[in-house]
Amino acid sequence: MSTVSKPGLLKRALPPPALAVLIGLLMWLLAEPSPDFAMASWLRYPLLALLCISGVVMDSTSVFTFLRRKTVLNPYAPHKASTLVLTGAFRYSRNPMYLGLVLLLSAWGLYLSAWWSVAGPIAFFLYIDRFLIPHEEAALKLVFGEPYLQYLKDVRRWL
Template structure:
């Protein structure tokens, strides 16, 4: 399923989230105006992938999940998380769930974290380890997967 790039999955889950929140608005997560707190993770989540995208362009490596990595990047947001793009996507989904106000909207956000943690990340880590060997394994030991 190489067509299911992470941004496509996020878009599908955002649509699902909107449908679920519309069908089952209760129980609510946060009442008005507190649901606007969802803007904080949403905006942080947008910022992380944009920062990483700029970093990848600067070091001339590809960003596509299913292509071989060109360069091992361990600076910028990668000092804190091995997966800042996925962390950003999870924050986008969390923020959208909070903004929707419906508790059921958290389910797609949780689904994203589980799918990413069990499918995308292991796939990428195996390729990084094969490509960069001990350097990547050392980075992996000292840097957390998410936060």
């Protein structure tokens, strides 16, 4: 059975931004009992700013690109996509919105400075990469055909 034929399960799943917030809350709860990792503040704060700014820019520009092209933002309904977006950050990553959320969770983990918080962005990445993206890709292959297949060859999934 293909992943496209399981819409019921996907309709009940959390939207990726909500999942990222939930994981962020879990990271915060696990930070207290977790051992801290030490990083010099001269390195930690610029890295934190870089991750945070990159994540916000990646997410916001990608969302605005979808809105300008008037296509669906719902990752659980890729079959409703009206336009194949190949501009902006989508020239370099097929999933810049998810990448932005991974960057923001990484910034949050760095801010928390707890070893258990490292698991948050990894868990989010694995869920999105193994569960959600294959569903989206299968549906988009059906919707857009050859142009999407070429896009898969030309642009990496993450970076």
